[in-house]
Amino acid sequence: MHTLKLAEVSIGSRNGSAQSRLLRQTKLFSSIWDISELLQLNCSEKQEMNQHNLQFHHRRAKAGEPIYRLGQLFESLYIVRFGFLKVVLRNAEGDERVLSFPMKGNVLGFEGIYCNQYGTEAIALTDCELVVIPFKQLLTRDDACRELEQMIYVAISRELTEGYAGVSLSSPLKSEARVARFLDELVKRYAALGYSSKEISLPMTRRDIGCYLGLTLETVSRSLSTLATKGMISVHREKIHILEPKFLHLFHSSLPYHQLIAKDHIERPLIN
Template sequence: MLTTQTPDIRPDFPASMLHVQDAGWQRQGKLWSNLKELCDLLRLPTAASSLDDEESLFQHVQFKTGQRIHTIGQAFDTLYIVHSGFLKTVAIDEFGNEQVLSFPMKGDLFGVDGIHSRRYSSEAVALSSCDLVLLPFKKFTAIGRTHAELEHAMYSVMSRELVREQAMVSMLGGLSAEARVARFLVSLSDRFADMGYSSKVFNLRMTRHEIGSYLGLTLETVSRTLSAFNEIGLIIVDQRSITIRDLDALKTLRRLPPSTLRAKQARKARAVALAATTPSGSAQTVGS
């Protein structure tokens, strides 16, 4: 029911994205972006400077689902910016345990962890077809020297990443499983919103296992928690498809009400869901 997950060879493009696709490059070939486009992509105000000199272009590369962009230990020389598609970055500890570190998507920078040791300390894998902008680090720093705002932009983006990681640590350190899953959904919703997708209805691009790894939980706990959210009407979940029904509740959720109260809440939720769907004539049913 609802949008059955399409194995995203091509993620759903809302109308609002089409103009972006046309900006400076062509439909499906190998492409190039200039500095201004990069700054837009990174959501950095370009300060309207002389960035429009067309001398410095950055190449795009395409990856298919499952392909590895870089691996752990590989010599570092380029940063990546996601132009479209979804990925995961993964660390592998000394005894083979995978740990998902992030799910880069449009506008995100990754590969930064390679700067210090000159080797990538994580690996990046495409979760869907991806279009990435290559940022050769040497070329990049060279340009940074003549374009002050680009240099600052770089610091800014790295700083943003650091804040994100800190928020992550804070979440893992302090929040319950339910709160983690709730925030994960909220952050996805936010990201989809400013990418021009629907913030209410979307498909997860990753497995329960990957979500669990990212949130420091087991896949079963993730699954159960999503089911519980579904039951009390915060979301509608069906496999990979998610519909957000009460974003505010998800944002502020710290701990789910004890199971004794759940039944009542579930009944109420079903009633609300019914009221919301029947007027539109849809035959959709909620719950198990």
């Protein structure tokens, strides 16, 4: 376990090791086996997969760069190799709603399958790299592509299932509870990649978090301060230290707050 820092997942970061940067610069393609590992799917037929010579290009993006735009012709799916992004919807007035924050192993762009154009925008929050999967190639009758197609569909199903948790984060809870649950879910995602569950760096802005949770920037900042005051976290700019992970986790329950405290025998002051 180690602490996740933005430098570890950004191309050419000042604090990234020279060896890591060199590795990222020289690896320009991914095999089917590379993709299966990236998606964290249990595939037992490694030797058979390695016999396929299919290679998929990588695409690099700088922080702030769009991967695709709303309404753009759908041609490819993308798998995040490293870095952080946000997927957003915009209305005619330009108002933004953040739908998700993809990171390593997440699949992007699958909403474009239905009407042959992307229904969202994906924007890099940090320098990042993605594996490009041309959709027409995925639909060929080649055995290797059929294996990849199955993996992609499983990964998409997982994305949709995890997306339901994001919907619940916007349920009618107090703002502190929404932010606490957001942090708890983010910590779990980092931990699944082998990073520390005690300290994280937020790649997104407070405004992005608000656009995801249905809160204003000021409310997000105030909620973080409240959680820090209550001893659950400490905040230093983008760095968040998780001081009371179990307490933070209690916000997943729909029980009233005072019942949660009594149930888990945690002596904590009530959030007003």
